[in-house]
Amino acid sequence: MKYYRSHVLVCVDPECLNRGAHEIEDALQDELVAQGLIDEVQVLETSRIGACSDGPELMVYPEGVHYVGLSVDDIPYLVEEHFLKGRVVQKFLYTRPKFVDEELSAPTPKEVRVVLRNCGKIDPQNIEDYIAEDGYQALAKVLTEMTPEQVIDEIKRSGLRGRGGAGFPTGRKWELTRAAKGEPKYIICNADEGDPGAFMNRRVLEGDPHSVIEGMIIAAYAIGASQGYIYCRAEYPLAVSTLNIAIQQARNFGLLGKNILGTDFSFDLEVRQGAGAFVCGEETALIASIEGRRGEPRPRPPFPAQSGLWGKPTNINNVETYANVPQIILKGAEWFASMGTEKSKGTKTFALAGDLNHTGLIEVPFGITLREIVYDVGGGIRDGKAFKAIQTGGPMGGCLPASYLDLPVDYESLTAAGSIMGSGGMIVMDEDTCMVDIARFFMEFTQDESCGKCTPCRIGTRRILEILTRICEGKGQDGDIETLEYLCEQIRTNSLCGLGQGAPNPVASTLKHFRDEYEAHIYEKRCPAKVCRALIRYEILPEACTGCTVCARNCPVGAISGERRQPHVIDPDVCIRCGICMQVCNFNAVVIE
Amino acid sequence: MSLATIAKTRIPANDPLADPEKKQIIDEILEKNKDLPGALMVILNELQSRIGYISNPMQQYVADALHIPVSKVHGVVTFYSFFTTTPRGKHTIKFCMGTACYVGGTPQLIEKAKSLLGIEPGQTTPDGNITLELCRCVGACSQAPVVVVDDQIVGRVRPNKFPQILRPLQPQA
Numbered sequence: 001m002k003y004y005r006s007h008v009l010v011c012v013d014p015e016c017l018n019r020g021a022h023e024i025e026d027a028l029q030d031e032l033v034a035q036g037l038i039d040e041v042q043v044l045e046t047s048r049i050g051a052c053s054d055g056p057e058l059m060v061y062p063e064g065v066h067y068v069g070l071s072v073d074d075i076p077y078l079v080e081e082h083f084l085k086g087r088v089v090q091k092f093l094y095t096r097p098k099f100v101d102e103e104l105s106a107p108t109p110k111e112v113r114v115v116l117r118n119c120g121k122i123d124p125q126n127i128e129d130y131i132a133e134d135g136y137q138a139l140a141k142v143l144t145e146m147t148p149e150q151v152i153d154e155i156k157r158s159g160l161r162g163r164g165g166a167g168f169p170t171g172r173k174w175e176l177t178r179a180a181k182g183e184p185k186y187i188i189c190n191a192d193e194g195d196p197g198a199f200m201n202r203r204v205l206e207g208d209p210h211s212v213i214e215g216m217i218i219a220a221y222a223i224g225a226s227q228g229y230i231y232c233r234a235e236y237p238l239a240v241s242t243l244n245i246a247i248q249q250a251r252n253f254g255l256l257g258k259n260i261l262g263t264d265f266s267f268d269l270e271v272r273q274g275a276g277a278f279v280c281g282e283e284t285a286l287i288a289s290i291e292g293r294r295g296e297p298r299p300r301p302p303f304p305a306q307s308g309l310w311g312k313p314t315n316i317n318n319v320e321t322y323a324n325v326p327q328i329i330l331k332g333a334e335w336f337a338s339m340g341t342e343k344s345k346g347t348k349t350f351a352l353a354g355d356l357n358h359t360g361l362i363e364v365p366f367g368i369t370l371r372e373i374v375y376d377v378g379g380g381i382r383d384g385k386a387f388k389a390i391q392t393g394g395p396m397g398g399c400l401p402a403s404y405l406d407l408p409v410d411y412e413s414l415t416a417a418g419s420i421m422g423s424g425g426m427i428v429m430d431e432d433t434c435m436v437d438i439a440r441f442f443m444e445f446t447q448d449e450s451c452g453k454c455t456p457c458r459i460g461t462r463r464i465l466e467i468l469t470r471i472c473e474g475k476g477q478d479g480d481i482e483t484l485e486y487l488c489e490q491i492r493t494n495s496l497c498g499l500g501q502g503a504p505n506p507v508a509s510t511l512k513h514f515r516d517e518y519e520a521h522i523y524e525k526r527c528p529a530k531v532c533r534a535l536i537r538y539e540i541l542p543e544a545c546t547g548c549t550v551c552a553r554n555c556p557v558g559a560i561s562g563e564r565r566q567p568h569v570i571d572p573d574v575c576i577r578c579g580i581c582m583q584v585c586n587f588n589a590v591v592i593e
Numbered sequence: 594m595s596l597a598t599i600a601k602t603r604i605p606a607n608d609p610l611a612d613p614e615k616k617q618i619i620d621e622i623l624e625k626n627k628d629l630p631g632a633l634m635v636i637l638n639e640l641q642s643r644i645g646y647i648s649n650p651m652q653q654y655v656a657d658a659l660h661i662p663v664s665k666v667h668g669v670v671t672f673y674s675f676f677t678t679t680p681r682g683k684h685t686i687k688f689c690m691g692t693a694c695y696v697g698g699t700p701q702l703i704e705k706a707k708s709l710l711g712i713e714p715g716q717t718t719p720d721g722n723i724t725l726e727l728c729r730c731v732g733a734c735s736q737a738p739v740v741v742v743d744d745q746i747v748g749r750v751r752p753n754k755f756p757q758i759l760r761p762l763q764p765q766a
Contacts, residue, residue: 197693254621272631294672354692397703583753
C-alpha cells in the first residue's frame, strides 16, 4: 500500500456532479502532476460530504479542511497554496451555517455514530480505506478465535435487534437458522429500503459498503451458509454499483470466495436488483423475487429460518443490522449493550425529513425522546411554525401528536403509542399539514403497492382510500369515521403480511390523535390546515399585490387576471387550487381562505 | 393483449427482436444469465435497462429461452413497476412521490408539467420525446421536492423553474 501525506476527497453526489465535480477532480489531478505533488497527495471520490448546495466540494485529510464553491480556474491557486505552501485558502473554506441542511453532517451532541461512523469519511470504492478503519478485523477475529456458537452468543448478549422494523433479536434468528435442517443455507441482506422518506440504508451502502459485507460474512460463518444475496431496490443504482465494486475488491483480497483468510470457511455474495415493488421489502416476497417470481408474500410459518430461499434455511437481516455486527465483535457485547434502553440496545439511524430546520441522516442511541430528536438534533420547526405531528415507521407507521413528544424512542414504546419503529423514516409535520390528507397519501401508497394476493389488503385498502378521498373532497358523511375504524381493524387482523397488517396504521393513528380534523372535514366541510383543495379558496390581497404578473403567467389554467402594476384577481370558478400562484408570489399576496 | 395473442403474434417490424443489433444484445443477455438461479428477474432487469422496454414478442422469446410458460414471464413483467411493455420517450421525467416531496410540492410540479407538455404522468409526448412518470421515494428527501430527469436527480424544484428543466430536453427548434 502506497502512503500519501494528504488525501483529497471529492464529493461525487448527483448534486455536486451537476456542478462539475468531475471537472474539478480532473483539474486537481492535472495540477498535482504539474506541481510535482502527485506522489504526495491522493485524490479520491466519495459520496456526500455535507454541503452539496455550495458544491462542488472537497475535503482534505488529515487536516479535515472542507472547501466548497470551487471552479476549475481556482484549482491551480488552491493546489499551490494548500499543498505546496501549506496555507489554508480562507476564501473557499466551508463555514458551517447555523443549521446545516444536508443529508449527513457532523454529529450533534446527542448523536452516537456506530453504523454511520465511516460514511463520508472513507472512500467507499477502496477497500483499503475500510481496512484502515479496523475493517475486516472482526472477521479475522471470528474466523481464527471464535466458534460459530460463540459468535451467536456474542450477538445474543449484545441485545442487537433487527433494524428493518420488526425488532426480532438477531442472535436468536441466527441460532434458529443454524439449528434448522437443510443444506445449503443462505444469507440475505434486505436492502429494499422502500419507505418513502427513509434513506439510511442507501447512505450506508453507498458510503460504507464493506461494513455490510463484513457483517454478512460473519453471519454466514455463524449460521453455516456458503452463499449470500444482497437484494437492493432498483431506485438505488449507485448503491448497486458501489456494492458490486466492493464485492469484487473483497474477492480480490481473499475475504470472499473459497477459503476466506486461509481458513476452511468459504462464502460468496451476489447483488440482486429489485424492480420497483414496495412489497418486496417483506421477507417472503423478497425471497420470491430473488427466485425470479412475482414478489408476493406467503403465510408464515414456516419462517425463512426453516424454509426460505429455494426452500432452504435462510437468514434475512437488514442493512443496518449487518453493519452493526463487526463493531459488536470488535468492541464486545457489553459495549453495545451499554447504549440504549433495557430492551432496545445500541443506536438507530433515522432519516429526518419534513418541516425541520435541520433535516438529514442522524444516528441516536435508543431511549432518546422524540422531543430531543425534533428540537436538539433537528433544530426545531422551520419558519418558527408550530409542531403538529411526527410520522415514524413509513407507510406502515403512524402519526404522533405533540403530547407524545416525551416518548422514548424504542421498539416497545412506539408500538404502544400506536406507531412503529419501522426502518427509520421520521417525518416531522408543522401546523400547515392536513392529517386527513396525509392519511390519504399513505393509503394511496399502500393501495398502489398492495400485491393483490389477499383480500383484506387488496380490497380493504381501496375502500379506505375511497372514503378518505371523499372526505378530502368535502363529501364526507356521517358514519364514515366508524366505517374507517371497522375497516382498519379488519385489515390489521386479517391480512397476510406486514404490509397489509400495517396498512391501516396511518389512518388508525390519525383517527386516534387527530379525530377533530376528520370531524371538521365531514361535518363542517372545513380543512383546518387549509390543504384539501375542495375545501379552500385562493385569494389575492389587493393591498399586498404589486401587479407583477408572475402569478398570472404561472397559472396553468389562466384563472388569474389583472393589469400590470394593478392588483390581480383569481376567478374561483376557473381556479383548480393547485397553489402554484402562492408558491411563486414574491410578496406573500396570495392567501388561502 | 391476451396471453394467447402474445404467443401467436408475429414479430412486428418495429419490435426490438426485428432489429439485428438489438436482437444480439437480447441474445447476449439471455446467454449470460439463463443458467443463474432465479434468472428471470436478472434477465428482465437487464432487458429493461438496455432495450428500454420488454415487448410482448420479447416476453415470448425469454419464455422459450428459459423453458417456462409465457404466462410466468408476463406475470412477473406486469408485477414490477420498473418493467414496461411499451417504449418510453427519449427522456423520462420522474416525479418523486415520497412523503417529503409530496408535502414539499410535487403535486404543484405535476400540474405545471401537465400544463406545459399537455400529457399526464404515465404518458409520452406525441413526438416521443418526453415521458412523465411518478416514482417512489428516491431517497433524496433533504432536497425535496425532487424530480429525476433521465438518471439525474434535480432537487428543490419550484414550478416556475420547471421550464428550465425542460429546455435542454427539447429538440432544438
